[in-house]
Amino acid sequence: MKSTTDVLDLLAGPGTRRRLARVDDGLRCKTSKQTYPLVDGIPWLFAAPSAALAEWRRRFGRETQGLDAQVAKTIAEIQGNPSLRESTRQRLALTAAGYAARAKALRALLAPLGEGGDAIAQEALLALRTRLPPTQGLTTYEANIFRDWCWGDEENALSAEIVSARLPASYDAMLVLGAGAGRLAYDLHQGGSHAHTVALDINPLLAMIGRRVCAGETLSLRELPLAPRRMADVAIERTLAAPAAARPGLEFVLGDIVAMPLSRGAFDVVVAPWFVDIVETDFEQLARQMSELLKPDGRLVLFGSLSFRAADPAARYSFEEVLAVLQEAGLDEPEVEERRIPYLNSPGSRHGRVEEVVALGVSKRRDVKPISKPAALPEWLVAGREPVPLTEAFQQQITATRIHTFIMSLIDGKRSIRDMAAAIEAQQLMPRKDAEEAVRRFLETMWDESRRSDF
Numbered sequence: 001m002k003s004t005t006d007v008l009d010l011l012a013g014p015g016t017r018r019r020l021a022r023v024d025d026g027l028r029c030k031t032s033k034q035t036y037p038l039v040d041g042i043p044w045l046f047a048a049p050s051a052a053l054a055e056w057r058r059r060f061g062r063e064t065q066g067l068d069a070q071v072a073k074t075i076a077e078i079q080g081n082p083s084l085r086e087s088t089r090q091r092l093a094l095t096a097a098g099y100a101a102r103a104k105a106l107r108a109l110l111a112p113l114g115e116g117g118d119a120i121a122q123e124a125l126l127a128l129r130t131r132l133p134p135t136q137g138l139t140t141y142e143a144n145i146f147r148d149w150c151w152g153d154e155e156n157a158l159s160a161e162i163v164s165a166r167l168p169a170s171y172d173a174m175l176v177l178g179a180g181a182g183r184l185a186y187d188l189h190q191g192g193s194h195a196h197t198v199a200l201d202i203n204p205l206l207a208m209i210g211r212r213v214c215a216g217e218t219l220s221l222r223e224l225p226l227a228p229r230r231m232a233d234v235a236i237e238r239t240l241a242a243p244a245a246a247r248p249g250l251e252f253v254l255g256d257i258v259a260m261p262l263s264r265g266a267f268d269v270v271v272a273p274w275f276v277d278i279v280e281t282d283f284e285q286l287a288r289q290m291s292e293l294l295k296p297d298g299r300l301v302l303f304g305s306l307s308f309r310a311a312d313p314a315a316r317y318s319f320e321e322v323l324a325v326l327q328e329a330g331l332d333e334p335e336v337e338e339r340r341i342p343y344l345n346s347p348g349s350r351h352g353r354v355e356e357v358v359a360l361g362v363s364k365r366r367d368v369k370p371i372s373k374p375a376a377l378p379e380w381l382v383a384g385r386e387p388v389p390l391t392e393a394f395q396q397q398i399t400a401t402r403i404h405t406f407i408m409s410l411i412d413g414k415r416s417i418r419d420m421a422a423a424i425e426a427q428q429l430m431p432r433k434d435a436e437e438a439v440r441r442f443l444e445t446m447w448d449e450s451r452r453s454d455f
Contacts, residue, residue, distance in 0.1 A: 005196060011253065012263045015032070040112035042254050043254065060113055068103055077092055101222045102235075106138070110208070113204060136202060141203070146221075152344075159341070166335060174194055174270075175269070176272075178272065185271075190246065190247065200253045202257075211252040213241060215245060219241075222238070227351040260289060267298060269299045270299075271301045283317055288368060288371055291364055292367075304357060304358065305358070326362050332363050336359070337359045343355040403429055421433075422435075424439070
């Protein structure tokens with residue numbers, strides 16, 4: 001489809017939501033004068049681009065350092081334990097080689113992030129009420145990479161089929177939120193005739209792999225299955241490749257839904273696969289944000305499990321509540337399909353499952369006022385000038401921390417659990433009977449964590 005729309009008509013300065021202009025070193029917001037770099041050719045549209053880059057560099061460093069530590073630990077076990085059976089020695093050698101190859105590949109893939117960044121303060125992220133999700137590591141969704149570009153043909157085809165059935169007959173611009181490594185965005189783009197597909201994600205590893213593979217590159221990455229089927233599956237060298245290079249118009253973008261780097265009313269279609277129940281933004285707010293991105297009569301497609309696990313019980317939405325929230329966000333009655341499909345079933349792993357997915361297709365019928373954004377972080381934490389409140393939750397954590405610190409101080413290689421319990425009782429922290437159980441639980445946790453294989 002020919003289009004007079006430029007991709008910059010679809011993007012916007014995060015926070016300002018104003019138009020961006022191309023400059024020599026990236027994209028520049030005409031209102032804030034902030035420049036957003038291109039990282040590996042991908043627009044880096046975080047609200048505080050330098051701070052976000054520094055944070056991802058840190059996560060990159062922790063990931064590769066952890067892999068290096070695992071290599072050293074595994075080799076030390078091979079060399080220092082002569083009683084190992086030969087099959088165990090073989091498995092450990094494969095594991096060490098897999099960790100080393102993974103670290104080498106990540107360093108090559110993520111070289112565009114650069115090095116360092118520790119000197120850049122995080123106050124900018126805090127002041128803008130945005131921060132990267134603490135649970136989002138570079139390889140949190142590594143299985144999705146291999147599913148997208150190696151062994152997930154059946155799941156990928158079914159996903160594209162289910163979503164495509166909810167799309168309008170013709171349109172110009174599509175947005176895929178939480179696009180990950182990009183396979184669904186690629187399939188929808190290849191299967192349509194629309195001019196633009198914007199694949200937005202927060203994770204640079206996923207976006208960099210997606211952009212390169214969709215451009216026709218072939219990449220190599222070691223898969224380390226959770227439950228290898230056989231010895232040869234401990235660390236599998238995988239080739240990541242697309243069926244063909246993507247046609248023009250597929251654009252990978254890095255940014256955060258909290259500070260939306262997208263233009264209001266710019267998209268004919270917004271697709272949110274496995275997204276709305278994952279992000280920290282409450283679904284009521286998110287539904288209005290997605291509706292705001294749509295043109296009049298634009299189409300929103302939600303796809304995934306709809307399994308909300310928020311800390312707030314009120315935000316653990318049922319299917320019926322999801323439908324109600326969508327209508328409150330200016331969207332009409334949805335077309336619904338529920339189907340069971342394979343999910344992340346690696347041929348090299350015994351760990352895999354079948355998911356019952358929900359596909360909802362709804363059209364925008366009216367504009368609604370956005371819900372005012374609650375502060376992601378309180379003022380006393382952002383500015384650092386106000387007193388830290390002594391909340392009930394903090395009080396409980398303080399008491400637990402004091403007890404745990406005292407227990408740690410008692411570990412001297414001489415005292416027993418009963419001796420420690422007596423010392424805790426003497427400090428009037430808790431009765432001896434309760435103290436003995438508390439010490440045992442605490443030490444059991446420490447013991448388990450010291451023996452964990454992950455890093």
